[in-house]
Amino acid sequence: MKAEDLKKRLDKSRPMTTITIRIPEDVIEDLKRVAPLLGFSGYQPLVRAYIGQGLRADLDRLDGDTVSTLIASLKRHGVSDEIISEALSEATGRHSNS
Structure with missing residues (x-):
């Protein structure tokens, strides 16, 4: 998750929306028991x-799938593993010492 998104998620004053969801009573009782623990x-x-x-897990997985799909496409178009690796390092801020 990007740092900006994480900061937004941690903001306690984010607007909230009320929703209604049907959950079995026994699940609610378990949630009530587990929450304080x-x-x-x-x-x-x-x-x-x-x-x-x-x-967050799904967003990370989906973002990862997009990157994997892009890498596979670049390889099919003849882009070398070295160039892909360098580009990924630049994009993620992990520069290699080549």
Whole structure:
């Protein structure tokens, strides 16, 4: 996740939207039991944390898939592994000492 996006996610004053979701009662009871054990003030912050974790994992995976697809396409177009590696290093800020 980009640093800018992470800063936005950590901003406590972000606008919130109320939603309605149907969840089995036993799941809610488990969430209520587990939330304080994990340091959450209630089950709703825990649910938001679970959603955020899953969303970040999927976003990272999808962003990674895009990069992998781009790399495969560049290779099919004859771009060398060395040039691809250098470009990735520049893009991620990890410059190599060639």
